[in-house]
Amino acid sequence: MMHHDTQPPAAAAHRNRQIWAAGLWDNNIILKQSLALCPLLAVTSSATNGLGLGLATMVVMVAANLLTSMAKGIISKAVRIPANIIIIATLVTLIDALLNAWLHPLHKVLGLFIPLIVTNCAILGRVESFASKSALLPSMLDGLAMGLGFTWVLTMLGGIREVIGSGTLFANASLLLGQHFAFLETTVIPEYRGLLLVILPPGGFLILGAVLAIKQKTEQVLAERRAIAAAAVTGAQS
Numbered sequence: 001m002m003h004h005d006t007q008p009p010a011a012a013a014h015r016n017r018q019i020w021a022a023g024l025w026d027n028n029i030i031l032k033q034s035l036a037l038c039p040l041l042a043v044t045s046s047a048t049n050g051l052g053l054g055l056a057t058m059v060v061m062v063a064a065n066l067l068t069s070m071a072k073g074i075i076s077k078a079v080r081i082p083a084n085i086i087i088i089a090t091l092v093t094l095i096d097a098l099l100n101a102w103l104h105p106l107h108k109v110l111g112l113f114i115p116l117i118v119t120n121c122a123i124l125g126r127v128e129s130f131a132s133k134s135a136l137l138p139s140m141l142d143g144l145a146m147g148l149g150f151t152w153v154l155t156m157l158g159g160i161r162e163v164i165g166s167g168t169l170f171a172n173a174s175l176l177l178g179q180h181f182a183f184l185e186t187t188v189i190p191e192y193r194g195l196l197l198v199i200l201p202p203g204g205f206l207i208l209g210a211v212l213a214i215k216q217k218t219e220q221v222l223a224e225r226r227a228i229a230a231a232a233v234t235g236a237q238s
Contacts, residue, residue, distance in 0.1 A: 019145050
């Protein structure tokens with residue numbers, strides 16, 4: 001039986017904002033949970049590759065959360081995890097076949113990392129901890145928010161590595177993603193000879209470490225500002 005969301009509009013809106021904030025920043029798959037680091041380091045040698053893998057993963061997350069939420073009333077708890085894995089594996093197989101058929105150059109570049117989406121702990125984690133216990137709309141939003149959070153980090157890291165490593169941004173976007181994405185291709189530093197280290201996996205570690213440090217410092221500064229503002233309000237009230 002499908003459960004309908006009966007929360008008041010204000011409460012539902014607040015819950016939706018929390019879902020978006022968690023997926024995009026507060027509980028980001030990479031920046032907070034430190035999951036999916038293997039494809040992160042191997043695939044994000046360019047922004048195009050990061051965007052491609054991120055979008056494929058996002059589609060799987062949204063569909064897996066949707067199907068799990070719809071089926072939660074008919075799947076026994078005893079077999080819920082194996083059933084969820086079957087759902088995810090089926091979706092990844094479909095995505096892999098579609099990419100191979102319609103975006104074959106991108107499929108060749110991403111290679112083994114498309115089937116390995118099945119083993120992404122973040123997908124099974126969201127399906128098990130959220131979608132299997134939540135209504136349809138929140139489950140879809142959670143999958144979309146987490147997927148977008150994963151995608152923007154992959155694309156950003158790929159872009160940083162690509163600019164520093166080769167002086168381009170979204171190189172081969174039209175070849176890998178289709179002609180509609182040709183407008184993304186940019187030469188940021190003309191006649192740049194490149195820095196190979198940044199393109200290789202060790203460079204991924206270095207860039208990821210720098211991004212994590214910036215995130216931690218940003219959150220620290222914001223927390224200090226909130227504490228100062230709260231103290232000022234308390235002092236004014238007293």
